[in-house]
Each structure stands twice: as C-alpha cells, then as structure tokens.
Amino acid sequence: xxxxxxxxxxxxxxxxxxxxxxxxxxxxxxxxxxxxxxxxxxxxxxxxxxxxxxxxxxxxxxxxxxxxxxxxxxxxxxxxxxxxxxxxxxxxxxxxxxxxxxxxxxxxxxxxxxxxxxxxxxxxxxxxxxxxxxxxxxxxxxxxxxxxxxxxxxxxxxxxxxxxxxxxxxxxxxxxxxxxxxxxxxxxxxxxxxxxxxxxxxxxxxxxxxxxxxxxxxxxxxxxxxxxxxxxxxxxxxxxxxxxxxxxxxxxxxxxxxxxxxxxxxxxxxxxxxxxxxxxxxxxxxxxxxxxxxxxxxxxxxxxxxxxxxxxxxxxxxxxxxxxxxxxxxxxxxxxxxxxxxxxxxxxxxxxxxxxxxxxxxxxxxxxxxxxxxxxxxxxxxxxxxxxxxxxxxxxxxxxxxxxxxxxxxxxxxxxxxxxxxxxxxxxxxxxxxxxxxxxxxxxxxxxxxxx
RNA sequence: GUGUGAUUAGCUCAGCUGGUUAGAGCGCCUGACUGUGGCUCAGGAGGUCGGGGGUUCAAGUCCCCUAUCGCACCCCA
Numbered sequence: 463x464x465x466x467x468x469x470x471x472x473x474x475x476x477x478x479x480x481x482x483x484x485x486x487x488x489x490x491x492x493x494x495x496x497x498x499x500x501x502x503x504x505x506x507x508x509x510x511x512x513x514x515x516x517x518x519x520x521x522x523x524x525x526x527x528x529x530x531x532x533x534x535x536x537x538x539x540x541x542x543x544x545x546x547x548x549x550x551x552x553x554x555x556x557x558x559x560x561x562x563x564x565x566x567x568x569x570x571x572x573x574x575x576x577x578x579x580x581x582x583x584x585x586x587x588x589x590x591x592x593x594x595x596x597x598x599x600x601x602x603x604x605x606x607x608x609x610x611x612x613x614x615x616x617x618x619x620x621x622x623x624x625x626x627x628x629x630x631x632x633x634x635x636x637x638x639x640x641x642x643x644x645x646x647x648x649x650x651x652x653x654x655x656x657x658x659x660x661x662x663x664x665x666x667x668x669x670x671x672x673x674x675x676x677x678x679x680x681x682x683x684x685x686x687x688x689x690x691x692x693x694x695x696x697x698x699x700x701x702x703x704x705x706x707x708x709x710x711x712x713x714x715x716x717x718x719x720x721x722x723x724x725x726x727x728x729x730x731x732x733x734x735x736x737x738x739x740x741x742x743x744x745x746x747x748x749x750x751x752x753x754x755x756x757x758x759x760x761x762x763x764x765x766x767x768x769x770x771x772x773x774x775x776x777x778x779x780x781x782x783x784x785x786x787x788x789x790x791x792x793x794x795x796x797x798x799x800x801x802x803x804x805x806x807x808x809x810x811x812x813x814x815x816x817x818x819x820x821x822x823x824x825x826x827x828x829x830x831x832x833x834x835x836x837x838x839x840x841x842x843x844x845x846x847x848x849x850x851x852x853x854x855x856x857x858x859x860x861x862x863x864x865x866x867x868x869x870x871x872x873x874x875x876x877x878x879x880x881x882x883x884x885x886x887x888x889x890x891x892x893x894x895x896x897x898x899x900x901x902x903x904x905x906x907x908x909x910x911x912x913x914x
Numbered sequence: 915g916u917g918u919g920a921u922u923a924g925c926u927c928a929g930c931u932g933g934u935u936a937g938a939g940c941g942c943c944u945g946a947c948u949g950u951g952g953c954u955c956a957g958g959a960g961g962u963c964g965g966g967g968g969u970u971c972a973a974g975u976c977c978c979c980u981a982u983c984g985c986a987c988c989c990c991a
Contacts, residue, residue, distance in 0.1 A: 468982065522989075524915095553991090581991090586915090589985070597991065659989090748990095772991065796991035825949070861951035876949060890951065 472586075472593030483810055487625065487801055488578060491598060494621045495576040498613065500600055503575040505557040507582075511549045517556050517752060517779065526552050527582045527593075550582035554599040555752075555779070555792065562603050562790075563783035571604030578797070590767050590799060599773075601792025603780065608722060611756045611775055611791045612729030618760060618771050618793055619735050625800065626809050630770065632735075632760045633743035634699065636726070637753050637774070638719035642710045643744065647688035649681070657681070658747035661693065665761065669694065672745065697741035699727050706744060726756055752776045758793065765806045770796045818848040820907065821864040825876035827853040832875050836885065836903070843904045865890055871907065 469475065476484060492502075508529055515523045528546035531539050539545050551557055554577045562573065578598045587593060600617060602610040615632060622630050644654050660675050667675070669690075676686050688709075695705040703723060710716025723742070730740060748757045755775030762770060773793025780788040804810055822837045824830045830853040837849035848869060850860045857874065864872050874886040885903060888895040889910075898906050 471983080525989075583990075585989075586987095587984080588987095591990070595991065767991095769991070794991065799991060823950085856948085857950050858947085859951090863951085865951040872950080874949075878949085886949090888950070893951090895950080 470593070472591075474592065474594075483801055483805070484797070486810070487797060487804070488598075490624050491621055491795060491797070492576070492578070494617065494624055495600055497620070498574075498617050500574045500576045500617075503558070503561065503577045504579060505551070505554070505561060505577070507580070508548045508550050509557060509560070511547055513560050513783075514549045514552055514556060517559075517782070522552065525583045525585050526550070527584045551579075552583060553581050554579060554597050554794070555601070555776070558599070558601055558603070558792075559780040559783050559790075562780050562788060566784060566786075566788070569604075572610065573603040574601075575603075576600045590802060592798070595798050598795040598797045599792055600795075601790055603790040604788055606777065606789045608726045608756070609729050611726055612733055612735075614773065614791055614793050615730055615740070615758060616733040616735050618758075618795070619739055621795065622760065622770075622800075625804065627762065627770075627800065627803060628807070629764070630739065630760050630762045631697075632740045632758055632771075633746050634726070634740055634756060634758050635743055635746040636719055636723050636756050638715065638755065639706070639710075639723055639744065640747060642713050642716035642719045643689070643692050643706070645713055645715060646692065646709050647685045649685055653681070655751070657689075661689070661745040662747035664693075664745040669745070693744045695742070695744055697743065699730075699737070699740055699742040702742035702744065703727070722755070748772060748774060752779045754778055755791065762803055765803060767799050767802060767806075770799045770803060772796075817868050818846040819869065819911070820845055820847045820871045820873060821860065821867075821869045822847060822849040823857055823860040823864075823872055823874045824850045824853045824855075825857065825874060829875060829877065829880060832880055836873060836875060840904065840907070843908075845904065845907055861888075861890070871910075873903070 511526075511528065514526050527550040529548040529550070530536060530545050531547050535547070536545065558575065558577065562569065576599065578596060580594055581597045582594050585591070585593065600614065602614065615634070618632060640658060641654065644651075644657055649657055656679065657676070660679065661672050663675070664672050673686055673690060676689070677683070692706055692709050695702040703720070707720060710720055727742070731737070746757060746759055748759065753774040754777045757774030758772065759769045760771040761768075771793055773791070775789070775791040777789040778787065780790055820840055822833045822840070824833045833849050837847050840847040848867075850863065861872060870889060870891055872888045872890060874888070876886075879885050879897070883900045884897050885900060886895060887898045887903070887906065
C-alpha cells in the first residue's frame with residue numbers, strides 16, 4: 463500500500479542544492495553579526511503558552527501553533543476548555559525576553575545576541591509566506607542609547623551589502639513620531655493603532671489607497687487632510703525631517719520625537735551608513751504592538767516580495783516578564799526572502815559547496831581496491847572525495863555522475879595506470895587531463911585548489 | 915476564518931464545441947562512442963487522466979461529491 467506523500471501545508475524540504483544556498487547566506491550573516499560583537503543564542507522550539515500569548519496583539523495570538531495537553535491533564539482540560547498548555551515559538555523576540563528575564567543576574571549588559579532558528583505560524587500559506595520558516599534576529603538588550611538602534615541599522619546595511627543585494631532601501635520611522643503625528647491630526651489615542659495599521663499599507667495599496675481606507679473606517683476628512691499634509695514627505699531622511707518639523711514642534715511629544723529622530727539619523731551618518739540606502743518613511747508603522755521607539759523595515763524593488771528585514775525598539779516587552787523595565791532594540795532578517803531575492807536576481811554564482819571536489823572512478827571490479835585506497839588517502843589529506851560505489855559501471859556513467867554532482871575532478875586508475883604507478887586526473891570544467899604520479903596526487907590537487 | 919483557481923508520464927504542460935490504440939518538451943534507460951561527462955543522432959521504458967458517483971451509444975473533456983495543492987483577503991518575515 464502506498465502512503466500519501468504530502469508535506470504538511472506551508473512547510474518545505476530543502477534538498478542539497480537548496481541547502482548550499484541557505485548555508486552560504488547564513489554564513490555571511492553570522493560572520494557579519496560577529497564582526498559587530500554579537501553572540502549566538504538558541505532557545506527551545508516550544509514554550510509555555512502563557513509566555514507566548516498576549517505579546518503580539520490579539521490577532522497574532524490566534525496564529526500561535528498550540529500543543530495539546532497530554533494524558534490525564536488533557537482529560538481534565540476537556541471540561542475547562544483549556545486544551546493546550548504549550549505552543550511553538552511565534553518569533554525569536556519573546557523567547558529572548560524570557561531568557562533575559564530569567565538570567566538577568568548573569569548576563570552582561572548591553573547583551574548583544576543573534577539567533578537563527580525556525581519559527582511557526584498557524585496561518586494559511588501564501589506566496590513567500592510559510593507556516594514554518596527560519597527567522598534570524600539580532601538584538602541589543604539593556605540600553606536606551608540610540609547608538610544601539612543605529613548599530614542595528616548599520617549591521618543590516620552591512621549584511622545586505624555583503625550579500626550583494628542591489629537596490630535595497632532601509633525605511634526608518636519612530637513610534638513617537640507617529641504618536642505626535644496622530645496627535646497633530648487630532649486622532650484620539652484609542653484609534654492610534656488603527657491608524658498605524660492602515661497607513662502601514664502604503665507600499666501595498668499606495669498613499670491614495672490609504673486615504674480611501676481611512677475614510678471608509680470613519681476617520682473624518684479633517685484628520686485625513688492633516689495626515690496627508692504630514693505624510694506626503696520625500697524619502698530623504700533630512701528633508702523628510704524638515705518637512706514634518708513645523709507640524710510637530712509645538713507639541714511636547716513632537717519635540718521629543720524630533721530630537722530622538724535627529725540623534726538617530728546623525729548616528730547613522732557617523733557609522734557610515736550610505737545616505738541613499740535609508741529613508742525616513744513616515745507612513746511606516748509595523749504591525750506588532752510592542753514597539754516603542756525607532757522602527758525599521760528593508761524593502762527591495764525587485765522582486766516585489768515585501769520586506770526583507772524588519773525591527774525596532776521595544777522598551778517594555780522584557781519588563782512584562784520580570785517587572786523591571788529592560789530596554790531593547792533589534793531586527794529580524796528575512797533569510798528566506800533574502801534567498802528568494804538572490805535566486806530571482808541570479809546573485810548566486812557557482813556554489814558547489816556540499817559536493818566533493820574529487821571523484822575516484824572505479825575502472826573494474828579488479829581495480830576497485832586501488833580506487834578505495836586512493837580515496838582514503840585523499841580524505842586523510844582533507845580533500846573532500848567520493849569514490850564511485852559500484853564497480854561494474856562504465857567510465858562514461860561515472861563521468862556523467864561527477865558532472866551532474868558538479869564534482870570538478872575525476873581520478874581514473876585503470877590497469878595501465880596501476881602498472882605504471884600513476885593515475886589519470888581530469889578537470890571536468892576545462893576538459894584538461896593529465897597523468898600524475900601516484901605519490902604526487904595530493905600535491906597536484908592542492909596546487910590546483912590554491913589557484914582557484 | 916472568507917473567497918477563488920487548479921489536479922493528465924519522474925518534472926513542466928498540451929488535449930478545440932464529448933468520438934476508436936492520450937501527446938510534446940525536459941529528465942530517465944540503451945546504443946552510435948567495448949578507458950572519458952557536457953553537444954548531436956537513433957531507439958526504448960514510463961499514464962486505471964487525484965479518488966468516488968452520475969448523464970450518455972460513447973467521458974481526460976459535461977454534472978455532483980470528496981481529497982489534495984496553489985492564489986487572494988485579514989495579518990506578517
């Protein structure tokens with residue numbers, strides 16, 4: 463009987479070819495993080511449900527994968543309706559907050575950590591969105607200094623630059639700026655989040671779409687007109703700041719917001735973040751409730767895939783776990799989307815990582831032992847080597863095998879070579895072939911590898 | 915949770931208003947090339963058309979049910 467072979471919806475397998483790309487991107491990211499002094503952290507796939515819920519806003523709680531209680535507890539729970547007590551992590555920020563709260567006596571602050579692990583979301587699959595995907599977070603915990611926020615942006619820029627992503631732009635905004643804007647537009651506090659959610663859609667539905675949707679939601683014309691005036695600012699950070707200044711400088715909250723934004727931008731300049739890579743985008747709001755300060759998101763023009771990084775400052779989240787306010791700022795790099803962009807734009811060169819460098823062909827059953835010996839020597843010398851695992855296949859098959867697996871060199875040791883104490887070494891990329899003394903193989907190969 | 919489209923060979927798909935033995939490209943296997951991959955050429959294998967029911971002389975094609983996958987909305991990486 464045949465078992466059905468479907469994957470759970472919204473999940474993926476990563477075959478070796480795909481893994482090579484993923485590992486390459488991950489390596490570049492990790493190296494860059496460490497260049498800035500961040501250290502790795504891992505946390506469990508699942509957490510107690512009370513740790514996860516209530517941190518992201520009501521909407522998101524529904525999207526947490528819940529794990530049912532087990533055994534007797536489950537029977538008891540059927541009466542109360544609380545069937546789950548654990549959940550798969552929804553992001554990496556909340557687990558970080560939990561770790562910091564639990565270890566705050568031991569950690570050295572500011573605590574700079576990065577974390578690259580899968581997260582799970584119980585939503586319907588869509589283009590570029592999965593129910594299981596890898597998130598990659600960097601955060602700085604324990605300082606309110608805006609230099610930390612700026613460092614996160616500098617790091618984001620550095621990673622994307624190193625990966626060779628063209629045309630990305632890091633959009634910045636500040637929650638306090640948004641609050642002051644809402645205040646200046648006479649929007650009451652209780653409609654602030656609703657306003658944020660709507661204006662945040664600007665890249666998707668355009669600013670005109672935003673005005674329309676605000677009107678549909680019952681925002682009055684006067685409020686919309688004020689928002690229009692304020693939000694229709696150019697992208698250049700300093701110009702945008704000048705544009706918004708007259709609207710906000712009379713408000714106390716506005717003054718604070720302007721001062722902090724100015725400081726933030728000036729740090730970015732000092733850290734050499736290229737000016738054309740950043741925008742002050744006043745309609746950027748981001749969905750998550752817990753942001754309190756600067757917020758940011760990176761977009762690429764092609765392909766249109768949504769944001770490839772996103773983050774911000776969240777000074778109150780960790781306090782929810784330990785009662786003591788611990789400020790933090792960080793970002794999440796959408797590794798999956800970054801890979802998708804790189805694939806789409808063909809930015810991956812020939813990555814043959816994961817394949818062996820040499821295939822030792824087996825000429826015939828009689829010479830198999832010699833091939834095995836050669837392979838063992840190569841491996842001992844640190845050369846990634848495959849030996850053909852069947853002894854009765856034609857050489858043509860074996861060369862085709864090496865070609866398909868992108869193994870660049872094939873060594874043949876047939877009866878002629880063995881009797882003369884040599885091997886034939888062929889480079890599949892150039893087609894060049896030469897006879898090498900049996901004792902010289904490793905030296906010959908190492909010389910070639912060094913030249914590549 | 916709400917809409918919507920699809921399902922035919924290992925993969926990507928064609929198959930017009932129902933009409934005999936269901937096709938193509940790629941991939942795979944064999945050979946030309948009995949010690950050498952990519953290119954070319956010649957052959958070959960591979961499908962109960964997702965599953966079930968119905969209409970009809972006749973169903974891959976029309977109708978109903980079901981399963982699965984995808985896309986859009988909400989929200990987000």
